[in-house]
Amino acid sequence: MNYKITGYKPAKLFHFFEDISAIPRGSANEKAISDYLVAFAEERNLWYHRDALFNVIIKKPASAGAKEKPAVMLQGHTDMVCEKLAGVAHDFTTDPLDLIIKDGVLSANGTTGGDNGAAVACMLAILDDDTLTHPALECVFTTQEEIGLNGAEALDKSLLSARTMINLDSEDEGVATVSCAGGLRFALTRPITRSKKEGMLLHLEATGLLGGHSGTDINKEHQNANLLMARMINHLFHNTDALLVDFNGGTKDNAIPRETSATLFYSDEVAAKNAENLALALSADFSSEICPYEPAFQFLVSTENGTADVISAEDGKAFITAMCLAPNGVQFRNMNLDGFTVTSLNLGIAATDETSASLVFAPRSSVATLMSALKEKLCLLAETFGFEVSMHGEYPGWSFAEVSPIRDVFVQSYKELFHDDLKIEAIHAGLECGLFSDAIPGLDAIAVGPTIRGCHTPDEHLPLDSFERFYELLTDVLKKLA
Numbered sequence: 001m002n003y004k005i006t007g008y009k010p011a012k013l014f015h016f017f018e019d020i021s022a023i024p025r026g027s028a029n030e031k032a033i034s035d036y037l038v039a040f041a042e043e044r045n046l047w048y049h050r051d052a053l054f055n056v057i058i059k060k061p062a063s064a065g066a067k068e069k070p071a072v073m074l075q076g077h078t079d080m081v082c083e084k085l086a087g088v089a090h091d092f093t094t095d096p097l098d099l100i101i102k103d104g105v106l107s108a109n110g111t112t113g114g115d116n117g118a119a120v121a122c123m124l125a126i127l128d129d130d131t132l133t134h135p136a137l138e139c140v141f142t143t144q145e146e147i148g149l150n151g152a153e154a155l156d157k158s159l160l161s162a163r164t165m166i167n168l169d170s171e172d173e174g175v176a177t178v179s180c181a182g183g184l185r186f187a188l189t190r191p192i193t194r195s196k197k198e199g200m201l202l203h204l205e206a207t208g209l210l211g212g213h214s215g216t217d218i219n220k221e222h223q224n225a226n227l228l229m230a231r232m233i234n235h236l237f238h239n240t241d242a243l244l245v246d247f248n249g250g251t252k253d254n255a256i257p258r259e260t261s262a263t264l265f266y267s268d269e270v271a272a273k274n275a276e277n278l279a280l281a282l283s284a285d286f287s288s289e290i291c292p293y294e295p296a297f298q299f300l301v302s303t304e305n306g307t308a309d310v311i312s313a314e315d316g317k318a319f320i321t322a323m324c325l326a327p328n329g330v331q332f333r334n335m336n337l338d339g340f341t342v343t344s345l346n347l348g349i350a351a352t353d354e355t356s357a358s359l360v361f362a363p364r365s366s367v368a369t370l371m372s373a374l375k376e377k378l379c380l381l382a383e384t385f386g387f388e389v390s391m392h393g394e395y396p397g398w399s400f401a402e403v404s405p406i407r408d409v410f411v412q413s414y415k416e417l418f419h420d421d422l423k424i425e426a427i428h429a430g431l432e433c434g435l436f437s438d439a440i441p442g443l444d445a446i447a448v449g450p451t452i453r454g455c456h457t458p459d460e461h462l463p464l465d466s467f468e469r470f471y472e473l474l475t476d477v478l479k480k481l482a
Contacts, residue, residue, distance in 0.1 A: 004099055005106065008468045012128060017121035017467075021113060022096035026082040029093060030054040030143040030151075033078045033120075037141055040124060049159055054078075054143050055151045057159055060127050062136040066482035071136040073162035074126070075432065076119025076169055077145035077152075081252055081456045084111040086207060086259060088458070107461040114452045114462040116145070119168030122471055126478070134478035138162045142432060145169075146254065146456075148185050148393025152432040157439045164406050164481070165440075166474070167433050170449035171216065173466045174418075176410055177447035179426035180434060181215065182371065182397035183364040185253050186345075186378055188322070188387035190357050192315040200272035201245065201306040202264040204232060204279060208296035211258035213455045214346035214362045215429025218256070219330055219339075223290050223297070225249050225260035226350040230323035232299070233262060235282055237317060240275045242266065244316030245308045246352050253348035253362040255456040260350070265310045272303045311352065319357040322385040323350060326359065327377060332370055341428040343370040345378075359387070364428055366397045398434035398445070400426060406446045406477075413476045418469070448474070 001022075005014035025033040034054035041048035047059040056078075062069060082092035088110035090098070098109035106114070123139040126132060138160050143151030170177045206225040212218075226249040236242045242264040249260030266272040283299030291297055311319075332343035342365060349360035361378060365371035375391070382389045401407075407424065414422035433445045450470035454460040 004101055005464065008464050010125060010129070010471070013121055013125040013467070013471050014464070016124040017117055018099065020117050020120050021099055021108075024093055024095065025079055026092045027079040027144050027147040030078050034141075034143070040127070044127065046127065051154065051156065053151050053154050055155045056141040058127060058139045058141070060137040060139070063133045063482060066133065066135050069135040069482055070164060071138055071162040072134070072478065072481055073138045073140055073160060073165045074123050075140040075142065075165060075167050075436070076123065077116045077142045077432065078120055079143055079146050080115060080117065081112050081146045081255060083251065083255060083456060083458055085458045101464070104465060105461050105463050107459070110458050112456060112458060112460045114460045115171070115455050116169050118450055118452065118462060118467060122168055122474060125471065126475065132475055132478065133482045135482050145432060146252065149395045149430060149432055149435055150393060152435045153395065157436065160440065163440065163442055163444060165433065165436055165443055165445040166406065166477070167431060167445060167447040168449050169431060170447040171452040171455060172449070173451040173470055174414070174420065175423045175425055176407065177427050177431065178404065178407060178424055179366065179400040180398045180431040180447070181364040181366040181428050182395055182434060183362060183430045184391055184394035186361040186363055186375065187390045188359040188378070188382045189390070190315065190318060190385065190387040191355060192319070192352065192357050193312045194309040194354070195312070196307060197265055197310045198307045200266040200269055201304050201308060202242070202266060202272055202275050202279070203261070203302045203304070204229065204264070205259070205261045205300040207259045207300065208298045209258040209294050211256045211457045213429060214254045214256055214348060215364055216427065216455065218344045218346060218428065219341045221293070221329070222256050223294050224328055224347060225257040226323060226347050227328060228286060229260040229262050230320050230350070232279060232282055233264065233320050234324050236264060236275055236278060237320060239278055240266070241271060242275060243313060244311045244320065244352070247319070247357070248351050250349040252456065253360045254346065255348055256346055257348060258457065263308065265308055276301055276303055309354070315357065318385045319352070322381055322387065323347065323359065326381060327374070331374060332365075340426065342366055343374060344428060345374060364430060366426070366428070395430055396434040396438045398431060398437055401444070404444055404446065406444050409477050409480050410446060410448065413473060413480060417473060417476060
């Protein structure tokens with residue numbers, strides 16, 4: 001393989017990143033990456049275990065002189081969020097990522113790609129390098145993290161002896177995460193009826209929004225394309241005789257939707273033209289409201305003659321009204337911690353199909369009672385507008401530990417290497433540390449990683465020098481633990 005990333009050390013760290021970037025690994029499509037990991041372990045005569053969800057554990061004995069030291073777990077997830085720009089011809093089930101390097105920053109051409117491949121590459125480089133000093137290592141590669149931490153929940157943790165865990169899924173160099181929120185996937189589904197009609201179709205499209213991660217970016221007030229579209233359609237419902245044909249916004253509950261499209265039906269050309277003018281006027285209002293913060297936002301409107309299976313007025317109104325009234329974004333902050341986000345939710349998916357309309361949320365909270373209150377609010381919304389509720393993929397939060405030896409080692413190592421203080425913080429995003437801490441009594445955990453920006457969006461990018469420095473930090477910590 002001809003590698004693109006050159007000039008950084010160790011070279012194999014970056015080569016492994018390129019290797020795994022050539023393997024499609026969207027959530028629930030991790031068999032191929034697990035095959036790669038198993039082959040890697042077999043080639044090096046390392047103990048490994050793979051389960052039915054394609055989680056993989058690879059163990060490596062301690063280096064010479066560290067046999068008596070306690071084992072350390074390194075952990076990251078193999079799956080990635082599959083997001084791409086509109087018009088990008090990329091099939092996430094078959095195509096390798098098209099990596100681009102510009103000014104020392106790595107990205108993928110119009111797609112996501114960095115999260116959490118950096119962790120996988122780090123573990124592979126460490127397992128591959130017999131010159132490193134380290135305790136016994138238990139490298140855990142989990143699956144389906146991006147759709148509910150499913151792999152980490154299902155993993156047989158009795159296979160792990162380590163009571164020190166280094167999670168490699170943080171996204172800020174110089175920052176260590178020591179606590180996180182819990183969350184779940186909350187879906188509302190309502191049956192709809194349709195009838196075939198011939199007339200005028202009004203096509204609406206919200207595009208160009210920043211989007212982002214529903215945990216780490218939810219406090220940045222990035223606009224939600226689903227809610228903008230619901231506001232537009234509600235306005236047209238109240239001022240024209242519109243019927244809903246379709247609505248399609250967002251692909252992941254934990255990604256703030258950047259693009260949403262919808263179609264409305266009108267009986268004649270005059271009504272459609274009036275609606276088009278109203279839509280253009282409101283879209284201008286949208287632009288004036290948000291373009292200082294969402295500079296690439298566009299709202300596109302067009303009409304055409306056509307035949308469509310139109311959703312009944314009652315069903316369409318219930319779907320749109322529920323969206324307009326749905327809670328979204330930051331719900332509760334801790335003002336004693338500089339306004340740290342405690343509770344939030346994201347309406348990540350809003351969609352119609354032939355027989356149903358659905359809304360999918362990603363609620364998060366580090367306080368159990370506030371999470372309960374948020375679930376009750378969503379249940380009340382469902383009851384009011386005729387939706388059925390389903391909840392799954394719930395995972396626990398991860399509480400701050402007053403005493404943490406692994407945290408102390410990272411603080412010491414960072415200071416010695418980079419002559420600066422390691423920042424310690426809690427985050428609102430979910431991390432697999434909560435599931436491991438819940439299952440392994442006395443686990444001492446920390447989450448760290450190189451800088452990755454634009455997570456869960458096609459703007460996702462990784463500064464290569466940050467990746468290089470992070471690997472230096474990680475291997476120095478392992479040396480100290482040995």
